[in-house]
Amino acid sequence: MGTEGANFLVIAGRYRLEAKLGHGGMGVVWRATDQLLGRGVAVKALPLDETFSAEEARWQRERTLREARAVVQLRHPNIIVVHDVIEHDERPYMVMELIDGGSLADRLAANGPVDAAEAARIGGDLLSALHTAHAARVLHRDIKPANVLIESGTGRVVLTDFGIAQVAGATTLTESGSFVGSPEYTAPERMTGVRTGPECDLWSVGALLCAALSGESPFRRDSLGGTVHAVVIDEIRPPAQAGPLLPVVRGLLERDPERRLGAVEAERMLRAFLETGRTPPRPAPEREYTPTQRDLPLRRSPAPERSRSGGLMAPVRSGRGVLTAALLVAVMVGAGLSAAVLSTDWGGRDGRTTAGTSAPGTPGGSASGTAGSSAPGTPVSGSATTAAPAPTAALPSAPSGYRVAEDPAGFALAVPDGFTREPQGERVFYLSSGETFRLGIKVTDPQPGGPLGVMRRAAAKGPETNPGYRDGRVTSVTHRGQPAAFREFTWDGFSAAEGARHTYDVCWEEDGRLYDVWISGPIGKARETKEYFDVAVDTFTVP
Missing domain, CATH: 3.40.1000.10 (Mog1/PsbP, alpha/beta/alpha sandwich)
Incomplete structure (x- = not known):
């Protein structure tokens, strides 16, 4: 048990918890004093699932401690220093450096969005930190403004709660339908349970850059269903303020993780902006996207199965099994997704190219070399339209409207x-x-x-x-x-x-x-x- 001294709880006979700094799904953080070394520290009590059996709880504690000790090995000026990992009263704790300064979320709330140069500086430092962490096979999985600290006086950018989502062993969407993490900063492949890797953290940095520049994530909606829809399906529209850094933002917000901009290249582009005032174009992705689920996007998929209540059912695999149909129904119906859109858009590389993405709508032009012609609606003389091939198929059916x-x-x-x-x-x-x-x-x-x-x-x-x-x-x-x-x-x-x-x-x-x-x-x-x-x-x- 901890000991009480001057109304303070002391854990592990060494760390005196003095004031609560914050709390959330990933635990409670305390301002504390390391009585052995006489220095201020931050102590995070890591959460445990209280519904687990005794054996499951023991396994979770062991895994948490093992993975937390891996985070301790990370050394980078923009990653918070983890001094110690301890277990007290069968609960894991992480002892970290104490940063004198608020979070990026606090800064945005108090002063509004930052300019492009400051966003580039913050983003570059975060990407540098992630490159180091990913090389050590450590993921963050909850990058958001609240987990980015700005040290007072120095302006040092510090990524905190590093590895906590991984350490806790939490999935994004649990089998019961609850959400762990920050949906508006979560990569689509993790949202749907397809995969979790370093690319997920890079997507989150892209969303964070948008939030830093405009004040909020481009995927923020009024409901979880709306947010999931925005992340997984909606067209991605970076805010206008992202214009100076758009090549980086778009590169990081690629829905296909294998085409997503890498940490090293994204950092290089942001540093170039800081030096020259211009963001260089992103290099071409190493591979072109190849649809895997079907020939995207031009052939209609079979109609989705319907639940007993009439909702659309489209099971999505996650790391712990198939998401419940009810959860997906809630997400899709809550976002106002129709059956037609679900059948054409679900499973594509991104919301822009799943059902055909892109192009001429230029002043009346098509990709076939006529993009410079007069705008639609302008009288134009010319030959008749091309004759049709011989009939080969029945007429299509039209959706409502x-x-x-x-x-x-x-x-x-x-x-x-x-x-x-x-x-x-x-x-x-x-x-x-x-x-x-x-x-x-x-x-x-x-x-x-x-x-x-x-x-x-x-x-x-x-x-x-x-x-x-x-x-x-x-x-x-x-x-x-x-x-x-x-x-x-x-x-x-x-x-x-x-x-x-x-x-x-x-x-x-x-x-x-x-x-x-x-x-x-x-x-x-x-x-x-x-x-x-x-x-x-x-x-x-x-x-």
Whole structure:
């Protein structure tokens, strides 16, 4: 048992607990005095699952102590120093250095967001710390502003609670449905239970950079279901304040962990910004994304199984088994996810490319080399649209709120109610009222280099054809076993009054023809734009 002295609890006969500094899911932290060495320390009481049997509790304590001792070996100026690991009254404790200063969360709450230079400094120091920790096979798994301390006077960045989530042996989503960790900073592959590795920490740094620059994580929502949906499925929209560091932020917030920007390269880019005021472009990922669950994103998946209550059921594997269907239903339904979106988006690399991601919606342009032509809705003279191949398939069905457009150009697809047809030479547009959304289709003969070559040439011309062209990305995938390519980008739009727009485009070859489907919409309505795009691509048929 601990001893009482001057109303203070002394544990292990040495550490006098004097004042509670904070508490949370990962334990309680005390300001304490090491009476042997006469110095101030911080002592964290690590949590144990009180529902465990005696044998399970013993196993958990042993694992906690073993892994905590691994954290003690970490030595880096931006990682909090762990002095000791002890067990007292059958509970593990970590004894750490005491930092004179508040957390980044405290700083943001008191003073608001930081500028790009300060965010780059903080991010660079965290990435350096993570590189050291990951080399020692230690993960953090709960990186967030509250776990980043800023030392008073020196400005030293200190990552605290390092390894605590790992030490505690906690999974992200438990079998009972409770959440352990910080959802708005948790990587999608960990959220769904697919994997947990160093890349998860790097995703968290990307979310933290956004929070430092804007005041909150880009994945913050009003409910757990909404947050999970934002992390796993929604299109990722970094805040405008992230502009100076956007290559790093986007690189760290790659949903495919194998394409995510590494710690060393991300730190190098942030240090370059601090030195030059400019962030260099990220290097090309070592591999192109290859869909594994199905040919993404153009063929509709089988309808999800329904629970007895009518909710959608899509079991997700985790480290401890299959997540309960009820949990997934709560997450998806709470986020307002429809069956159509679930079937087209779930399991993709990221929310942008699971059902086709990217591109021309430029001033009326398609990836097939016409991105510089006049905007949709502008009268254009030219030849008739391309003749259709011989009928090969039945007409698609349209979701609620859509209608099937059997186009004279020889194809059919579902378009939102109220969209009107506007042919322009080789291209056909379906436009919303006021041309807020511009859906385009082009059918041509195959082009040199195939779909990927077409997209790359269009991307190279992006700055010429699209004012303010930025964040362009081309990805190679397959559709129905045939070569396909996705592209997306942001640009300044047709006019200053209209504002910035985001474009999605997919191009593929099928039956000796090259098909190109794209859409552009206001950057503030990216989710709606993406839904229209997904439905158009998913229902596209050559009757």
